[in-house]
Structures are given as C-alpha cells and as structure tokens.
Amino acid sequence: MRAPHVLTQTTSRVLEPSDLDAALAVLDREPVANAFVTSRVQIAGLDPWRLGGEMWGWYEDGMLTSLCYAGANLVPICATPRAVRAFADRARRAGRRCSSIVGPAKSTADLWRLLEPQWGPAREVRRHQPLMVADRLPEAETVAPDPYLRRVRKDEMEKIMPACVAMFTEEVGVSPLAGDGGLLYQARVAELVGSGRAFARFDADGKVVFKAEIGAATDRACQIQGVWVAPEYRGTGLAAPGMAAVLRYALADVAPVASLYVNDFNTAARRTYQRVGFQEVGAFMSVLF
Template identity: 80%
Template sequence: MTQTTTRVLEPSDLGAALAILESEPVANAFVASRVQVAGLDPWRLGGEMWGWYADGRLRSLCYAGANLVPICAGPEAVRAFADRARRAGRRCSSIVGPAEPTALLWRLLEPGWGPAREVRANQPLMVTESPSADVTPDPLVRRIRKDETEVLMPACVAMFTEEVGISPLAGDGGLLYQARVAELIGAGRSFARIDDGKVVFKAEIGAATPQACQIQGVWVAPEHRGKGLSETGMAAVLRYALADVAPVVSLYVNDYNTPARKAYRRVGFRETGTFMSVLF
C-alpha cells in the first residue's frame, strides 16, 4: 500500500522542489520564478511550499502564499493539500493553477471557504516560441525607466481594477502593488507606449525563469482600443521577451475575452492548456 504524507518544505528540499517545477516549465513559471530567487524559506518566498510525498518521494507541490497554487498535483495530492488548507484557514486572495487540479481543490474548499467573489473556470493558456510574421511590432513600445513610474502607475491601476474587479490601492493603500510595479520596472520587464505623457499600451513580463516567462497586465487605454495597438504592442513585448528573457513565452486569458484571444493568436500564440482562477 502506498504511504503518503504532506509537510511544509524546508530549504534543504530545494533541489527536489525545483525538479518538479522544472518538469512543467510553462505551467509552473509563476511559482518557479519565485523559488529560483527566494528558495523555500517562507519569509523570503512570501508563503509556504507544501510537499506531497508518496513512498518517501516528493511528487507534488502546493504554493500557499497570496495565491494558493497546486503544482503537478493529481487527485490524491489535491485532497491532501485541501485538508491542510482547510485546517489552516483561508489566507490567500485567490486559488490559481491548471484547471483540473484547481477545480478539484476548489470543490473541496468551497464548503468552508466559499462563496468566491468570482470563479474563472476556463482561462486558455497560450504559448509561443516565435513571433508571427503577420504583425509588425510597434516601434514605440519600449522598456519603462524608473523615473517614469508615476506615469505608468495610473495605467497599472486601471488594468488591475478592470481585470480583477477591485482596486489594487485598497487595503494597504497600494503599497504592495506599487512595490511590485517598481520591481518589474527595475528588472527591465515593464513595457509601454507613451504618447504625450500618457500610456496608450502596456504589458509586463511578470514571471521569468531561464526556461519560460509569462506576459501579464496587457492593457490598452479605452480611447485607443480597436486600433490594433494590442497586436502591435504585444508583438513588441514578445520580441523583447524571446530575445532577452526566455525561449518560451506564455500568458493566460479569460475565455470570454474573444478579441484578446484573437489578437494573441495573430501575434503567434497558440492555446495549449487551460488555467482556472478563484478570486476572493
């Protein structure tokens, strides 16, 4: 009979955890990028990393921080993670990950954690290793400088509020969100087109590992929508990402956002899987 156990991983477990994360580098890019920088120390990582063991071998992970993220988790591992999460109580603002394990995790947690503010059960995961020749990158999209943070911030807040449904300035006054925006600018992973002092297009490379990176925060100013800026802007960001960051670029998008999915396909992305997000 298979012996299983679940525990919080320690720094000495880093090698085994990275092996699991790197087995699916695109799907795991968000958590892998954090672990590669911070290791498994909860204070530096911003949360605990739970490990599920079968017959003494680490098989699955679950990141438990601001997000709850099941990683390479089959049904038995998901049930074990749900038991631990239920005992600990909800500390996260969302559950996010590949659709199948995330859906099971939410079914197990919903009786105690629900209701959710919103459930996005079908978010296509899109991937590319090369840009399409059909879209010319916008030459005015460029890296944002540190001294342009205040110019970029209103666009970031507008994007977040539109996408998530709440302002990132709520709660702590936006200190954590502003720190994250500044971090991406400092890392050279924030891009925008600025016309007459205003952002008309923006996007960031949020998660980045040597194997894969993930574009996030794509936004076009409302008065400029319908002009193709999302396509030419994304083509420009994709060019930077492939040249400077990783050989594979991904993103995930809401299934109902038909214009965005069409634009990303034109730029060169293809749908390879499905994510799911539960927002609290």
C-alpha cells in the same frame, strides 16, 4: 546543513530550504505552467519569509511528487488527485489566507470543490482561462512589432502606475490600492520596472496607451501579464503590434518560450494573441475572493 527529510509513507508536509532541489525538480516537469512559482522559488528558495508563503509537498513512496504554493495565491502544482485532497485538508485546517486560488484548471477545480463548503462563496470563479504560448515572432507581414513600444524607465513610475491600477481593477474587479493604500502593488510594479520587464507605448503627452509586463521569468519560460490598452485607443490596432514587440523582448532577452493566460470570455484578446502567434496549450482556472 541539515539532511533533508526521508519519508517512506504517503504524506504531505511543509517543505524546508533543504528540499529546494527536489521542489525544483517537480516544478521543472511543467516549465510553462509553473513559471510563476518557479521564478519565485529560484529567487527566494523555500524559506517562507523570503518566498512570501509556504510550499507544501506531497510524497508518495518517499518521493516528492506534487507541490502547492500557499501565499497570497494558493497554487496547486503537478498535483495528483490524492495530493489535491491532502492540500485541501491542510488549507482547511490553516484557514483561508489567500486572495485567490489559481493554477491548472483540473487540479484547481478539484481543490476548489473540496474547499468551497468552508471557504465559499467566492467573489468570482473563472473556470476556463486558456494558457497560450509562443516561441517565435510572427511574420512581419502578419504583425510587425510596434516600433514605439519600449521599456519603462525608473523615472516614469508616476506615468505607468495609473495604467497599472486601471488594468488591475478592470481585470480583477477590485482596486490594488485597497487595504494598504497600494504599497505592495506599487513595490511590485517598481520591481518590474527596475528589472526592465515593464513595457509601454506613450502618446505625445506622455500618457500610456499600451502596456504589458513580463511578470515571471525563468531560463525556460516567461509569463506575460498586465496587457492593457487605454480605453480611448481600443479598436485602433495597437494591441497586436504592442504584443509582438513585447514578445520580441521576451524571446530575445528572457526565455525561449513566452506564455500568458487569458479569460475565455475575452474574445478580442484571444484573437489578438492568436494573430501574434500564441497557441493554446492548456487551461488555467482562478477563484477570486
């Protein structure tokens, strides 16, 4: 195995597989906020082909202090102001290849400010998305977990896919079926179903009325995503029990802390998560192209 780079100057570079331990040490500084990228790195390492993108590193006095994942998303990680400037310079030189910039609100805002003159305008900028966490179930008398929510089976892909497409289109503003006809998106949903991290409640006709997934998972934190209630069932009280049931699975089977981030303008969702016991601990920001 080739020895890792030894750097004495302040610089940035593309990380290599030999940098894995140093990268994981940075990611481990903020296990909740970094759960998405950490889960990918733990599975794929730092090889760009397996990881689905490059990992950029920022060094100060020879020590790796900040990261930026550059794949389908551009994600600043524990990024100091100097690191953000270096990552912006590298992103400008490479040209935009991502569909979004997403990460902690401060560093993402700084990164977008530097990139917007070349990369703008964005399709949408969501500047404040509360990051919320829960490490215990709500009291049963407050919100009881939905007894009908369960893991989606592998033979139920045809039932869950329409709900996933509807959720993605509603949340992001574009269909995940565009471009490649949805092959990558379907593969991702199948991966979550196959790993037992997709959950749904079905009605008597087999239609999905509530769903959510645990999209990222490490041994320290997991991230709930894709929360969706069928339009005709909204306002009927399914969301909070459904979330409580997903949280029960997350804490029992995946990690000691569950997180999610939500648009600040989605007041109904924020109230639901608060009822289930999620507390706001920070904020993300997303720039959508």
